[in-house]
């Protein structure tokens with residue numbers, strides 16, 4: 001009998017040997033994101049996927065995964081090429097287990113990297129892109145300290161790129177405990193999620209296109225960050 | 230928008246083709262042969278302007294292999310400084326769409342290894358011609374080479390070429406890490422004088438990617454515990470397919486065609502390009518060497534008996550594409566097989582429904598505060614004819630009271646009487662205030678009520694959203710699955726084809742009876758052990774099974790497995806032949822039942838959503854009516870109030 005297979009398994013590592021750039025979106029879907037913010041976030045993620053699909057090379061290299069944190073930490077989408085991705089619609093509810101979500105993202109990256117190695121596929125420095133409008137409700141747990149440690153070590157060894165984005169009244173001070181000192185969190189201007197994700201898309205594209213010897217040059221995030229951060 | 234060429238001719242700009250780091254490339258409306266690149270950064274720096282002018286002077290023979298500008302472009306005719314260049318429009322696709330199996334399926338469907346070899350040779354020829362003119366490409370990468378449908382290529386982004394003109398060296402200044410030779414890794418390329426040998430690295434990598442169906446020379450299974458970034462792997466000469474003496478860092482990745490599937494000469498060239506010279510840069514094979522070796526390969530290709538699309542070198546130990554298929558269950562050259570008419574089952578229907586499902590959206594309503602309505606109603610409630618009499622009557626009353634005072638009081642008391650008249654007037658306004666108080670209260674109450682409306686509308690919206698979002702989620706999931714139907718079908722077909730091949734292979738291997746064949750190293754005793762373990766034919770010789778035979782060492786097991794491989798190599802399978810009917814109809818059945826179920830579900834979701842939306846609109850309409858009448862009431866009270874003040 002023929003078993004059915006989920007769609008993205010079709011695009012196996014074997015039929016696309018391009019080097020990969022794995023990117024985990026760690027998204028705050030706690031109650032406070034309800035209403036306009038969560039809707040904008042949904043649209044923004046779709047916009048990211050659309051932008052990546054338009055680029056023949058990026059759509060073969062970038063793999064997206066989505067982890068949400070709200071009433072629980074949830075792997076909303078495992079690593080998938082943009083062309084096969086149908087981002088789920090997020091609902092906002094519950095607390096903000098940010099630390100646990102970051103630990104989970106880290107684990108997801110590690111296991112994906114192992115799959116790349118097994119398949120003989122090269123990969124670029126993985127990204128974690130965290131978006132929150134609050135502060136962690138698990139900052140007293142071991143998750144939080146573990147998350148901080150993982151980000152710190154990963155960044156120091158250049159094995160990870162961590163971005164923290166603060167929305168509305170997010171506690172940036174706490175968020176900055178997590179962010180690397182060289183790349184503190186940025187504040188999203190209003191709810192400009194689409195602009196932000198468009199920026200993320202072109203940044204991911206530029207990962208493999210930078211000129212040697214020059215620092216990794218990301219496009220300016222001017223269009224979506226707030227200066228009064 | 231118009232751009233002007235050097236002769237002053239105006240060209241209307243057409244659609245944007247693509248945007249690069251330095252500029253945007255547009256079509257020209259009047260031409261199918263040329264396009265224009267408009268630079269982002271204006272004015273173009275003086276050095277770059279000089280370089281663009283110098284590019285114009287490159288010989289015509291160099292133009293065959295590269296999209297070298299034919300004219301500078303200007304914003305207005307007579308402008309001294311250019312803002313663009315006009316260059317030949319290159320049709321075709323970026324080269325990565327050819328070597329990457331997915332890209333190939335999408336853009337070069339049906340292209341075989343023969344096509345890839347031809348393209349590789351054309352790439353080498355393009356480099357050869359540029360190098361002959363002393364031009365260095367510099368920024369060799371997968372996005373700067375386009376391949377046409379006849380396998381000819383053209384190099385674009387010529388403004389990053391390095392060349393000499395009028396005694397001056399114009400450097401490339403850009404590069405791409407994944408395409409940078411070991412000796413330049415990590416160095417700044419700005420102002421760096423590149424050599425042909427640097428280009429030769431990128432050229433070798435392009436040839437490798439084409440011959441190994443998208444595999445990178447430096448991507449492999451790690452043999453050490455130190456992870457290598459793509460750039461580190463280049464820097465450390467970690468060629469995954471062979472080494473030049475030193476301990477290997479990487480082994481060939483699973484699912485890559487074996488290194489032995491190309492002729493020894495080409496293998497040698499690759500080793501020279503990628504593995505050799507860990508001590509320092511050595512000469513890599515030049516374009517000429519590649520052309521010769523690739524021509525030789527092109528002359529010695531054969532077709533795998535198993536598939537019309539599996540073209541390979543005549544000297545390959547076995548068909549490399551079949552062995553990839555066995556290893557990772559992916560056919561890198563499926564050709565146009567599997568694209569039969571059944572492929573269209575339901576595609577029309579499902580894509581229309583999928584689109585409708587994706588188009589389902591919430592349209593949250595808002596209470597429309599009829600601001601225009603409020604103004605007009607206010608005016609209507611306060612007609613000038615009405616207010617005029619009231620003012621007039623106030624004035625009249627004043628005059629009358631003054632008159633009566635004058636007539637009823639003795640002379641000399643005029644002062645106080647005017648005063649009392651004023652008092653009366655004041656009294657008049659006092660009574661007005663008490664009436665106003667009641668109105669203000671009423672207004673407050675109304676405001677309160679109106680405030681409640683926004684809560685009520687929000688509640689309605691939230692409830693509607695809560696009802697619909699699981700439904701919308703289902704709709705988008707379903708749309709995705711509907712759109713995946715062709716992919717699902719193709720996937721099922723592929724799996725079935727692989728299974729079909731495996732079954733045929735097993736049948737074939739069953740013909741090799743162990744006891745009839747003399748296998749070196751397998752004596753009577755070992756043979757008996759094998760037979761008693763149930764291993765009687767080549768089909769039974771599997772790694773697990775052989776290892777489990779008591780007292781068999783690794784060496785014996787290896788010998789057996791090698792024997793099986795030899796048997797396998799004799800296997801001929803016609804993968805292009807249509808699948809047997811029963812298998813095909815099974816797939817069609819699978820697709821049809823899946824499709825029917827999805828369509829039914831999709832339609833019911835659509836129906837439910839429309840019902841919910843209709844009910845919501847009705848509720849909202851009622852609320853809007855209530856809201857409007859409350860606003861009207863408020864306007865009336867406001868009018869009344871302002872009338873009194």
Ligand SMILES: Nc1ncnc2c1ncn2[C@@H]1O[C@H](COP(=O)(O)OP(=O)(O)O)[C@@H](O)[C@H]1O
Pocket residue numbers: 246247248249250251252253254264266296316317318319320372373385386387
């Ligand atoms: N001559 C051309 N014909 C067709 N498409 C072109 C041509 N030149 C450039 N393009 C398209 O425009 C994109 C950007 O051009 P490129 O010259 O590489 O810009 P940049 O140097 O700014 O990166 C290319 O990737 C290609 O798709």
